[in-house]
Structure formats: C-alpha cells, structure tokens
Amino acid sequence: MKVSELAEKLGFEIVSGKEGLDKQVVGGYACDLLSDVMGNAGEGQVWVTLQTHKNVMAIASLKDLAAIVLVKGLKPDKDMEAQSHEEGVPVLSTKEEAFETAGRIFELIK
C-alpha cells in the first residue's frame, strides 16, 4: 500500500514531504527512542512517534523508512518539515495516541 492510501484510509493529515507519497508501506515501527529505531526499524516501514525534531528525518532517510506518523496532533519542527521535503519522506499527523495509531495501521496493512 502506498503512503498516500494509508493516509487517506486512516484520515492522517499529510503535513510535508508529498514527494514521497508513492512510497510503499511494508510495515511499521512505534518507538520514541532513536537508537532503538535505528537498530530495529526496517526499510519501507512507517515510524509512529511523538518526536518532532530534525534527527527523526535523518534516521528516516538513513533507514529508508516510508513515512513518519506523528501522534497526539503533533506537528514537525520547521527544520524537520524542511528536511522531509528535501528527503522526500512524508510526515503525517494524527490526533490519536501511539497505541491507537499503531493498532489502526496494523489492522490496515497486516
């Protein structure tokens, strides 16, 4: 499933990085500890987190993640948003918390 379809089906707001909306989502990873994500997330996954700073994009890009999903209505910091465009990795945002968000993504793509 494409990032754009996932965002549409789950009602996630597309905040930035529209360039990457055609990326294929193969799974997800939910965690706010950056080195845990660095060590364990995989290519093509969406990353569910409440971290909103630029280092999130660095990791997403280095790990070839499909997209970032920010929970609790959070929005990316300005420099994170800019880098999302540069790298073509979308940042999505949802009002829900991580538990519900991960659950709904899981249900949709399992």
Next chain:
Amino acid sequence: MEFEFEVQGGDFSNAGQASSRIKKILKQLNVDPKTIKRTVVALYEGEVNIVAHAWKGKIKVDIETEKIKARLSDEGPGIANIDQAMRDGYSTASEEVREMGFGAGMGLSNMKKNSDEMEIHSEVSQGTTVMIVNYL
C-alpha cells in the same frame, strides 16, 4: 578511497550528515544493500555519540576492495569503563539529550551488531576512538 568528515559536539541539527554522505557514496559504488544498511547504522551511532558526548571529532572512512574501514575519533571526556558503556541501557546522556529520544544506551551495541569488527580505545578527559570494519 578515503573520506573525512568533521563532527561538532552538541550540534544535533547536523547529526547524521556524515553518515548520509557516506551512504550516498556506498550506493554509488554499488555496495551490497545489506552491507550499506549495517555500515550506515554503525556510522550514525558513532556520529551521534560524538555529537552527544564529545567536544569535537572526525570520521574517516576508507573504502577498499574487500572492506570498509571507519575510524571515529574525538576529543572529549572519554569512557572510563568501556564494558559498562557497551551494555544495553547504560547511558550518561543529559536530560536534554534524553528528551530528544537519544540516551537509550543502545548506540554502542547497535555499532557492535552492525559491524564485523569493532574496537574502542578511550582515555578519560582526552577522547575516544572507535574503529569498525565491514567486509564487502
């Protein structure tokens, strides 16, 4: 082929740039994707450790026909007990750094898992050098 990058302690907004450049170079050289992934994880963790824990440092990457060698050396507080530092969960990261999601104490073990060889030398109040090798 040799590449060298400077890393500034405390400069979180540029953390990961050296790793990103090296990733691009390895891609251009058609290195096997799995080796690129492992090398990039190891390099990133080493780069962030310089940013988070040291004053300034250098990353030198040497790409040879049969292996990638990286040497991450910094001027900084050093590591008094390397075995302890290698343990998952051990971290001296500041509260501020932890709030960003760093400081899980997993970086060095990520480096170990994602390299074929790893060596750490450190002197307290002087600095730390981490060397990794990944075979192609």
